[in-house]
Amino acid sequence: SKVRDVSPEARAAERWQAYVSRLGTQPGIIVAEQKMRDGQFYISGLRDPLAADPQSLLSGAQVDPAHVHSDWQFYQSLEPEFVLKRLTASLAPPDSVRLSIVNDRIVAEGEAPDTWIDRARAAARQLSAGGPAFDISKVRDVSPEARAAEHWQAYVSRLGTQPGIIVAQQTARSGHFYISGLRDPLAADPQSLLSGAQVDPTRVHSDWQFYQSLEPEFVLKRLMASLTPPKSVRLSIVGDRIVAEGEAPDTWIDRARAAARQLSAGGPVFDISKIRDVSPEARAAEHWQHYVSRLEAQPGIIVAQQTARGGHFYISGLRDPLAADPQELLSGTEVDPARVHSQWQFYQSLDPKFVVKRLIASLTPPKSVQLSIIQDRIVVVGEAPAAWINRARAAAQQLSADGVALDVSQLRELSLAELNHLREAIQATDILFYSGKVVPGPEQTPVLDKLADQLKEFAENARKSGVTARFMLTGHSDAVGRETANASISAARAETVRALLNKRGVAPELLLVRGAGTFEPAVPENSRTGSSANRRVSVTVNLD
Structure with a gap:
């Protein structure tokens, strides 16, 4: 087995295999088939136009090019170095932007105008699934509008650090800046702080209300x-x-x-x-009596006995756990806490405000229900599900035995019939895609418009009903291709639909996304129609 064949045919075969092995290590070249027959060599496969030229690699391989028959099909490799070259050629980044490969991502860093950034974002969205991600988060927008917005945010941040100034709302619109909030008369003047902020004062519209800061x-x-x-x-x-x-x-x-x-x-x-x-002794007695009077005025505290003896103070009584802490009320009274001896027994006060706190903790009313105290009654107003209303009525009966009036007569049962009808319409909607595409075709635009209107209507009606709506966008793919690629495509389709719905006014926090790949088909994959129906994004409605 260790005797080497030195015949010309064997040496030629060795050189051919060395050449084929070298081709197999080249990025952007995939050898699909190779063989030798009658002193001739045949090879076929895929080659990226940016990859090394197989013909050039024959040089030095000691293989006669006249005996080599090649058949290469062109394709676009997803190797990061080729994707980087194509991005550089198509985007022509300015000198202030550098594109490089970091791990399995292509990262852009530097400064560029917003027009170039928009083109780069579009290119990132169009990259094939399974290839490297194009990260442009480190490119700073240097357009005049972006710089003006940066200066404005720096000014707002500076205001936010000023004692005695509370920024309630701020926005930028059509080249003008609007800000409102509270300002203590003793605080810095917001107009003076504009100096050196590189913000045009004529474009700033302020509305400050005076208040007394607790700084x-x-x-x-x-x-x-x-x-x-x-x-x-x-x-x-x-x-x-x-x-x-x-x-x-x-x-x-x-x-x-x-x-x-x-x-x-x-x-x-x-x-x-x-x-x-x-007069330390007299002042101490005055402070103590003031403290006792303050305790007696506290809801949920009953002073049963109090006395002063030998420079010390003794007090006992009843205290609701929700009442003010007698120990904390000592703060600022000039009574030495070390000289105060307290003995408090816990009890549940029937003071309406404490009863309301306990009811809120035990019943957890929905947002559509309000509890308020009217005279000596606790009144519950609003809409709620039937189960919650039954719990509230049971609580009212229990409190009645203690002499507390809980009025639930103004509660109305919440009807979700209209929401359920709209939910069914939403969940029956699918956004369809062409094979291998992550952006829906133009014929899906009316479907997206209608779906966006339905989602906004449902979210608003749910809010009025005291519940919160969430919408799960699930991407699907047909069974063509590898499972990993299908999973990526399905997730990308869901992300695309989320972005399109967001552009149509659907709040992004209401939209969740997931990719199901091929695991949740709408119909069996046994026909062309079946494959088309499975390339979709479906919607599921959830209520919290």
């Missing part, structure tokens, strides 16, 4: 202006609190205490516990 720096300025602290008192911001330190007469301390009580909930606490007064 500590603004609350501090207002406290300084209203309290006029004496020189012996210093006000400063410590963490998220405003702290007063020093010495002051009791009249000023009372005013400061009143200001602390009047500060808006959610703002910084005004801590005056470090202000020295002349």
